[in-house]
Amino acid sequence: MKKIFIGIIVSISFLFAGCNGESSPTYTQIDEKNTLIHREVLFGNPDKTRVQLSPDGSKISYLAPANGVLNVWVGSAVTPEAARPVTNDTERGIRFYGWAYTNDHIIYFQDKGGDEQWQVYSVDLSNGETRNLTPFEGISASIGAMSHKYPDDIVVAINNRNVSFHDIYRVNIKTGNMTLIQENNEFLGYYVDNDYNVRFAVKMTPDGGKEIFEPAGNGSWISFMKIGMEDERTTNILGFDRTGEVMYMADSRDRDTAALYALNLKTGEKTLLAEDPKSDLNWVWTYEIIGLYVPQILVHPTNKNVQAAAFNYERVHWQIIDPAIAHDLEYLEKVADGDFHIISRTLDDSAWIVDYSVDNGPKRYYYYNRNKSEARFLFTGFSRLDGRPLARMNPVVIESRDGLNLVSYCTLPLNSDSNNDGIPDKPLPMVLFVHGGPWIRDDWGYSSDHQWLANRGYAVLSVNFRGSTGFGKNFTNAGNLEWGRKMQDDLIDAVDWAVSKGIANPDKVAIMGGSYSGYATLAGMTFTPETFACGVDICGISNLTDWIESFPPYWGSVIDLMAIRVGDVRTEEGRKVLAERSPINYVDMIQRPLLIAQGANDARARQSESDKVVQAMQTKNLPVTYVLYPDEGHGFARPENRLSFYAVAEAFLSQHLGGRFEPVGDDFLGSSIIVPVGSEEIPGLEDAITGKG
Known part of the structure; x- marks a missing residue:
């Protein structure tokens, strides 16, 4: 079979x-x-x-x-x-x-x-x-x-x-x-x-x-x-x-x-x-x-x-x-x-x-x-x-502005919800942790990312926005040509829900994710620049036109499908749609700090996608920190690289959301991490890089 x-x-x-x-x-x-x-x-x-x-x-x-x-x-x-x-x-x-x-x-x-x-x-x-x-x-x-x-x-x-x-x-x-x-x-x-x-x-x-x-x-x-x-x-x-x-x-x-x-x-x-x-x-x-x-x-x-x-x-x-x-x-x-x-x-x-x-x-x-x-x-x-203070993940269903049910998962820090009703005793800083794909879904279960963020004092919310799979074809197809539009609206609606429920402090919400969710992070920072206090983009897509044109040769047969789901790179009208949905064209809208992480060998979201955002932000004197791994692809496989990335991300989030953080310590040892741009934006990062060398 x-x-x-x-x-x-x-x-x-x-x-x-x-x-x-x-x-x-x-x-x-x-x-x-x-x-x-x-x-x-x-x-x-x-x-x-x-x-x-x-x-x-x-x-x-x-x-x-x-x-x-x-x-x-x-x-x-x-x-x-x-x-x-x-x-x-x-x-x-x-x-x-x-x-x-x-x-x-x-x-x-x-x-x-x-x-x-x-x-x-x-x-x-x-x-x-x-x-x-x-x-x-x-x-x-x-x-x-x-x-x-x-x-x-x-x-x-x-x-x-x-x-x-x-x-x-x-x-x-x-x-x-x-x-x-x-x-x-x-x-x-x-x-x-x-x-x-x-x-x-x-x-x-x-x-x-x-x-x-x-x-x-x-x-x-x-x-x-x-x-x-x-x-x-x-x-x-x-x-x-x-x-x-x-x-x-x-x-x-x-x-x-x-x-x-x-x-x-x-x-x-x-x-x-x-x-x-x-x-x-x-x-x-x-x-x-x-x-x-x-x-x-x-x-x-x-x-x-x-x-x-x-x-x-x-x-x-x-x-x-x-x-x-x-x-x-x-x-x-x-x-x-x-x-x-x-x-x-x-x-x-x-x-x-x-x-x-x-x-x-x-x-x-x-x-x-x-x-x-x-x-x-x-x-x-x-x-x-075993024996660590780990939090529970609660399934919730959030209604979008146009009536779709968004199956989502919320994790709260231990001891923040005294009556166990899924609502913290007071609004918390929150990280909207977005899934990649986008044609996959978030699930219930153990998540190291949710546990890490909750342990540092953040509420964590993951949302199955339209376009996600698993909820029927109508829900998946509702995401067609909605990159940066209704798919992004669903994420904003989820943030608004968390604020209205008393889960999230509206002034301290971050957006974070990799691959498609790196794109969603960039879209959040550009299209809705006042919603998020900061963003963490991991191997995200910044230019939809360049992204589709850089597909490996054996992906060529899916171009017709991409034209329906994302935009048609082969027509003038399609390229206009792709340009309208590409965060690279709105970098001057960014108002809040951004951390970008990238693998140099990424075959799916190539390094140029991140390079262009960093270059555009530098041109406009916008604060950005860029973390690059020469020996990684689409995500970070080596544990030494994972530890160094999360050490940087933790300090970044603590600086802008106010949560707890663990000093870098030995977490850069054995990592290939380099920081071409913005090490001075995160306290202690320059010293950690120097110590690694």
């Missing part, structure tokens, strides 16, 4: 279930005075994360630091504490990995300095040898499929022949031998079944929609399905059952929210499996080896039938499709508090790895023996969070 999509692979994930229960390790708040939590506790590397079982269940793996850098560790499933590192990354750390069906190979992929030119690697556990399976320069490879039927082979997408399109190959993980499956000269991506057969291909259409094609023989293709722009984001093929005759789909056509369907490819019969009137079939970010953004459904490891599906309005809830797993979920929901996620399953389905997430504590991992219906606690992901 695999899908190859524009060089980024999307596949079926395992179960995430939202439940409450009893009996687990508890995490009491031992410090009622809400003492300062060190940044390293919140933003350093986890103890363990991305836990998986080998397909035969004999081994366990996870990511953990080795000499301060995240690497893959492998050990016996019986004694996970005896695991040892099997990779030797010494720079950015490994984030994406998984097991091959040989049970003796780990597959992972890695780029250099955040440039997103991904290479795929295989580690032979029998001899420790690491092999680069895609040894080509200037390409972006990804993994498209792994099947238990062919344990020695995987499917890889590579744009080494034509940078604009990804061909797909069958690659032997032991020898590196590659066999071409499909040469690609026109398609966005392909759908591959469990026998590595290409079943369908997809391309974008001029109206911003997409069209699905099936092979007709002799290299030709015939149209199978057309999906209009309004359903493009919420209608997708998810994969096939074991027979290959049933196709699973998320589908929003002829409805608002995306439901889960099974389509019989022989008879054409379409069966509704699960739906929710308020939310779409849930999609989540994952760091498994196959898939970055995947549907939250539970699929049997060998039968490939969908067993449960998740939906998420304020919190995740599950609908069971296959009664065979009902007793498992009933048991697991009683094991521990929080939302539980089935993140790994053995091939015989006798053992699962289950994690439990809460909003005010570390993630907890369990080994679940299905035959005994028994869950055994393994470890926490961040043991140093």
